[in-house]
Amino acid sequence: MKETLTANIMTKILEIQNLTVSFDGFKALKHLNFSMNEGELRVVIGPNGAGKTTFLDVITGKVQPTEGRALFKQKNLRSLAEHQIARMGIGRKFQTPRVYLNLTPRENLELSCNRTKGVFDTLFGKPSKGERKTVSGLLETIGLTTKADIQASLLSHGEKQRLEIGMLVAQSPTLLLVDEPVAGLTDEETYQVGELLIALAQTHSILVIEHDMEFVRQIARQVTVLHEGTVLFEGTMDEVQNDQRVIDVYLGQSTNSTEGAS
Amino acid sequence: MANDTPVKNRDIQAKQWNLGIEIMVIVAIALLTIFLVPPALTAIGQAFRIKLLGRFLSLAIVALGIDLIWGYTGLLSLGHGLFFALGGYAFAMYLQLQLPPGQLPEFFMLFGVEDLPSFWQPFYSFPFTIAAVLIVPTLVAAILGYLVFRNRIRGVYFSILSQAALIVFFNFFNGQQKLINGTNGLKTDTTFLFGTQVSDPRVQSFFYILTVILLALAYLLCRWLTSGRFGRLLVAIRDDESRVRFSGYNPTSYKVVVFAVSALLAGVAGALYTVQSGIISPKSMDIAFSIEMVIWVAVGGRGTLIGAIIGTLLVNFAKSILSEQFPQIWLFFQGALFLVIVMVLPDGFVGWLKNNPLDQFRTLIGKPKLITTYPQLESDPVILEERNSLERDIDR
Incomplete structure (x- = not known):
């Protein structure tokens, strides 16, 4: 009830x-x-x-x-x-x-994490400290910290699945x-x-x-x-x-x- | 997490250090090209090649633009001759108007035109001309790009549309004799710039130096665009555009910006090329010429920037040397070159240099090839111990 x-x-x-x-x-x-x-x-x-x-x-x-x-x-x-x-x-x-195979997991997450998605914001803005922290936190959550800086194409199928879920979360959707x-x-x-x-x-x-x-x-x-x-x-x-x-x-x-x- | 920050800082420092080195190398190469190459060529009796080099370096600026839009963003434009010609025409119109007051450019008499067409008027002004060289190609590309990309036209359809636009402009310029001298184009070598004839060696060497400087700047601009988050997004658009949309980015605006920047580079290149070759005509809007631009980038290696420059110089010098020896054979050679590149070196020369020679060199000196493994393998104590014991066994 x-x-x-x-x-x-x-x-x-x-x-x-x-x-x-x-x-x-x-x-x-x-x-x-x-x-x-x-x-x-x-x-x-x-x-x-x-x-x-x-x-x-x-x-x-x-x-x-x-x-x-x-x-x-x-x-x-x-x-x-x-x-x-x-x-x-x-x-x-x-x-x-x-996932973007030619980028590293970290870069993949950074793109999704970006809060200001306009052209010029992306061009002139730098990832903020908070965003970088979110990204390394997420890398830990999805268990890819050691592989953060290799090309995503080298990841296994399961790792790619986790990376994509991480990218999703980085967008902070409801x-x-x-x-x-x-x-x-x-x-x-x-x-x-x-x-x-x-x-x-x-x-x-x-x-x-x-x-x-x-x-x-x-x-x-x-x-x-x-x-x-x-x-x-x-x-x-x-x-x-x-x-x-x-x-x-x-x-x-x-x-x-x-x-x-x- | 605790030891994450120092690593990050070191990364950033290393990046800045690399950038510093790269800028120094670029400046050094530019200075060499300006001060050492011309006297060296004169010394070996090849002085006429200085002029060719100047032209080819200006073509390298277009190639950079093509690399930006094709190599990084994955949009194969086969119509960049359009923007090249727009820049060239804008500058040639200014030069044509450097006449005593009251006189009209010669060709107008031939077609019985008495009054200067109104769109020529602003080209009396030097600042306006420079602005036109920069803005007209950019604007045309931005409008064209917006219409095409907004409607999600991609791949082959984009390439065909870029050619269609090229043909429209070609026919317009070719047919308007009374406005811009039609097929004959606009000559610049007999005109005057600030009181000196354009074909004068001093003017020409000024433009040679200007070309080198602008090429270096164009390279730096492209490096800046492709290195940060923006550049990674371009790669992301190339690899999986709809994923980019679902991540909350609008790829249309990114593609419009990149297309416009590449057109800007083409316009600058067109103006520089025109003064150094002495004429701009609708021929520069030939479909073949626009396809050649793509070949330069393919030969050098797409998505590498430096490859675009190297490819342009390589193909064009091969062209000029080969067609001196065997005037008829060049087109066959160009076709063969493209086939070979596509089949043997799909990443172009620079792409090949980046990947393979190190491995080949290591095999030469009897060391195993470098294999990409997961970093954790390299640092795993168990595996390290195993590897060491293996190596000890081999040594014994």
Whole structure:
């Protein structure tokens, strides 16, 4: 009872209302409704083609919705460019690690950490002492202090994933969107990334998209299941695992029996 | 964390030290080129090459601009001849107007023009001309760049558009005989600058020195742009532009600025080249010439700056020497050179020098190649101990 009360008082950081995205008639998202509270760590799961990545594309401004709207802190994100949305405080981590391979981890972090992102500020300004401190602190958090000054292309896959999460945090966003952070990682690395996300969740709102059920179990509190562009189910991990519709979708049973179950 | 600060300070000191050395080296090379090279060339009976060197050094300024936009930012412009010509024309117009009062440049008579076209008027003023050499190419590039980059036109499409712009300007300059003498272009060697004929050796050697100085300044400008956070962002835009957007930067404004700076350099180069070669004509807006500029940078090594200068001098001197011997063969040679560079030395000469010879030298003196490993490997006590014992075994 007490929990629901606080949930109501807490402001919604992200609200998606009746969102539809169609590419040449193909509807990647269909009348999707979704909302997330400030400070929440939410995991979105769903089979391939459920529209998870498109969902992130809409929030970050890469794709414009055909219908409906996405609100971030009650502000409509439509018609804002990617960099404007990023400056409002939404950071995104891509499915494959996207770091600047020809720069060192330190330089990667410094670019993301930069507070004044105009051309001339970047040209004439120098990284402040505070920024340099943030960067070396972050290097420590993501465990790359010893490799701070070698080319990022020499890092392993897992290190690149951590570096990109570090870059995200350096932007100091209020909402982190994390797309399949553990794809291609070893079990140990997966666990490390999970711990990193849980630690970050204390100060950020985080939306994670993931396939790896083991990993989801490690970090998830609230899980949303997407299927064919709409929300199929929302609940705790245990509820999700025991829901017949979710099981059907994941086990790939025929459409008939899915309908029968629901 | 505690021992982080001294390391940082040492890094910064080392950087400043390196910068100091680099500036001294540049000044030394510039002084050598100004005071030692001309007498040396005269002594071996090659005095005419001084003039060529002056021209090629001014071309090296464009090459720096191309390196900035292509080597660092990843935008392959095949239309820099446009900005080169704009700078050249602006300066040539000023020189053409250095006449007794009431007279018009000669070519106007040929086409029966009696009154000076109004856009020529301000070119009576020397300060205006200098401003025009600097600002007109920059502004054209900024407007063009804004329209192109704002619409997220990249890669091959950008290259094609840059050529299209070049052709538009080429046709305009080529067709307007009554305004700027069309195909024939504007001659500068018979004109006067501050009372002395432009082809006079004193004027020419003044421009030679000016070219060397401006090239050194252009190099320093590019070094400054590419060394700090700004330069790293250019590399980031080249490597992954959409990531840059999601980090909260707007790549459009960065690309516009870099494109404009490279056009500025091209404009300066055009003006310097024009006075030293004696003419500017629409030929400098030939597509082939703009592509040649890219070849110079590719040969020298892109993304290295110094490579742009070396490549320009190398290709152009090869061109002038080869075409003296075999007038017909140069174009074949240029094509072959480009093929060889692309296939054998994709990083250009400087890129190759940076990476390989050290390794090759080490193999020569019987030492193993340097291998890049993680720093922690080098300092890991277990591995160090293992390595030492291995070396002891080998010694025995």
